[in-house]
Amino acid sequence: MTSRDMQIERRSDISPKEFIKSYLGKNRPVVITDAMRDWKIASVWSPEYFQKTLGSMKVTLQGDFFSPMEKQTLSDYIAALPEYESHVDENGRVSRTLPYLRYSVKPEMEQDFGAEALKVAQGMWSRPYFMPARGYLYPMAGLFHSDPTQERYPGFGVYISPRGAITKLHQDGDLSNAILCQVYGRKRCFLFPPECEPSLPKDREFLLRKVEDINIHRRPTYGSAEPLETILEAGDILFIPRSWFHEVYTLGRSVSLTYNFVHMSEAFKTFGPHAPWPPSILKLHLDHQLRRMRNRRKQAA
Numbered sequence: 001m002t003s004r005d006m007q008i009e010r011r012s013d014i015s016p017k018e019f020i021k022s023y024l025g026k027n028r029p030v031v032i033t034d035a036m037r038d039w040k041i042a043s044v045w046s047p048e049y050f051q052k053t054l055g056s057m058k059v060t061l062q063g064d065f066f067s068p069m070e071k072q073t074l075s076d077y078i079a080a081l082p083e084y085e086s087h088v089d090e091n092g093r094v095s096r097t098l099p100y101l102r103y104s105v106k107p108e109m110e111q112d113f114g115a116e117a118l119k120v121a122q123g124m125w126s127r128p129y130f131m132p133a134r135g136y137l138y139p140m141a142g143l144f145h146s147d148p149t150q151e152r153y154p155g156f157g158v159y160i161s162p163r164g165a166i167t168k169l170h171q172d173g174d175l176s177n178a179i180l181c182q183v184y185g186r187k188r189c190f191l192f193p194p195e196c197e198p199s200l201p202k203d204r205e206f207l208l209r210k211v212e213d214i215n216i217h218r219r220p221t222y223g224s225a226e227p228l229e230t231i232l233e234a235g236d237i238l239f240i241p242r243s244w245f246h247e248v249y250t251l252g253r254s255v256s257l258t259y260n261f262v263h264m265s266e267a268f269k270t271f272g273p274h275a276p277w278p279p280s281i282l283k284l285h286l287d288h289q290l291r292r293m294r295n296r297r298k299q300a301a
């Protein structure tokens with residue numbers, strides 16, 4: 001493979017029809033470079049913006065995966081970013097696990113940064129124009145119509161990370177696709193197709209990889225598996241198709257917005273172990289409704 005073949009395709013001005021036909025339907029990743037052009041958050045969001053608007057919130061920070069590591073106020077976390085970044089040398093080597101703000105893994109137990117950020121962002125972003133307006137099987141709100149700016153999509157999160165922070169290799173759950181919107185800063189993303197699974201570390205072995213082995217300027221090596229890669233610049237949106245493994249390195253202090261979904265066009269077309277079969281969609285749907293109920297109860301209390 002040439003280095004060009006290893007790059008994820010970059011596109012602009014692409015209709016929902018083409019997105020469904022060429023990427024969602026084919027389970028192929030793509031970067032869309034012009035989908036944030038009308039989003040106000042693209043010119044407003046930065047770590048300092050959140051320090052000003054939500055600084056007093058207590059947030060749970062994670063490490064290079066999704067388990068909780070420590071709690072701080074958001075303001076203290078943002079103030080500490082330069083110190084965390086001092087643990088990355090000029091060659092890209094990272095000498096310790098850096099705290100990463102992702103979505104809360106226990107939103108029912110604590111104030112959830114993603115939910116608060118979503119409220120603050122009302123009217124400042126919209127469904128990316130290349131995404132279909134209807135036909136979502138998950139999350140399903142109203143009659144197949146979902147609006148990610150109103151609905152707490154599964155996996156919805158506003159992520160803040162210092163240069164050198166990483167998200168280790170993983171596959172998103174429930175056979176769902178992910179949208180990763182790079183609002184501020186830069187990230188390097190490596191995507192391994194589902195067929196690579198036999199060459200990748202089994203179960204959670206990859207979580208044991210030592211941080212000393214991480215260099216944000218190097219491609220991760222997992223046996224013979226070859227990833228596609230891309231550098232996400234501010235304004236880019238990456239489509240991560242279902243069952244693709246991904247590992248993400250923060251190259252420059254970053255704020256991203258991300259959420260997951262399943263669309264009708266892929267659900268009944270694909271068969272085999274990586275197809276979002278109706279039972280898994282039903283489970284997703286029930287989980288989602290339960291979460292909505294809990295959130296409503298929490299808000300009413």
Ligand SMILES: O=C(O)CCC(=O)C(=O)O
Pocket residue numbers: 159166167172178179180187240246248249256258259
């Ligand atoms: O941005 C990151 O660090 C990880 C993103 C990710 O894993 C996702 O959006 O599913």
